[in-house]
Amino acid sequence: MEFNHTSVLLQETIGQLNIRPDGIYVDGTLGGGGHAYEVLSRLSEHGRLIGIDQDADAIRAASIRLGRFQDRVSIVRSNYADMRTQLHRLGIGRVDGIILDLGVSSYQLDTPARGFTYREENAPLDMRMDDRQELTAKDIVNEYSEKELFRIIRDYGEDKFAKNIAKHIVNTRREKKILTTGELCAVIRGAIPMKVQKSGGHPAKRTFQAIRIELNRELDVLKDSLDDMIDLLNDGGRICVITFHSLEDRIVKTTFRKNENPCVCPPDFPVCVCGRVSKGKAVRKPIVPSEEELKNNKRSKSARLRVFERKEQ
DSSP states (O other): OOOOOOOTTHHHHHHHHTOOTTOEEEESSOTTSHHHHHHHHTOOTTOEEEEEESOHHHHHHHHHHTGGGTTTEEEEESOGGGHHHHHHHTTOOOEEEEEEEOSOOHHHHHOGGGOOOTTOSSOBSOOOSSTTOSOOHHHHHHHSOHHHHHHHHHHTTOOTTHHHHHHHHHHHHHHSOOOBHHHHHHHHHHHSOHHHHHHSSOTTHHHHHHHHHHHHTHHHHHHHHHHHHHHTEEEEEEEEEEEOSHHHHHHHHHHHHHHHOOOOSOTTOSSOOSOOOOOEEEOSSOBOOOHHHHHHOGGGTTOEEEEEEEOOO
16 A cells, blocks of 8 residues: 555645755654655755654655655654654754654555554554554553553543443453454444444544554653754754644643743742753744645644744853
């Protein structure tokens, strides 16, 4: 299957980067190379882009798509959490811009063998962003305790039926392991009242999201990486992060504000004595898709773009 993916908020992201033709940029979630292609198209022969992705299929697709820019692009299979290490390996200290698109790609969702989608009956419970990882969604579903399942479905899926879903999963696997996306969907349907199923979206959507986030440590990686990525920016450099649900957006918003105003002194102190200095400024409101993009790409509905600009003191 061809790696097809429509880059969300593409022009808005490129515009916010304030690209310098001779600058150095990082796409930390390269995917099919949509954002990277637009950045490279604006770089001179002295500019450079480093594309990072942990998905082998994405690396193959992006390498083909970006082939015409081979003199100014470096593609690395890794997690963006290792950005500093990968840049150091390439002899790069700081960069002028960073992009993170935190959405699951259309390719991953539409390829049954990847196990991300709840719309396929017989797909394996996989959901790994990196197939070098041993743990899969099947292991979480069949080996996590009821308490652990409840926690991740409640916290990462924000599902009010989390307790009942966890209970149904544990009861079902006592009889037989849950091995496919269809089997898991059937269990979830049995845990949610029919009147709720009729009025809401797909009943398995939140649970699948929760398992995927837990498996790939998506929120932990984001939370642990943002401060370091801001430190990697040159003066005037920008980081653009596209999120797709409230949990991600909350982390980005909080981290950006903390880096803008890190002072921890009591409000009644006349002057700051903690010594923590602002690293820059966040664009105050998130940028959302236009009506035209929403019409052409329904998957962009929940997308939010947040931007932080590094400013040396």
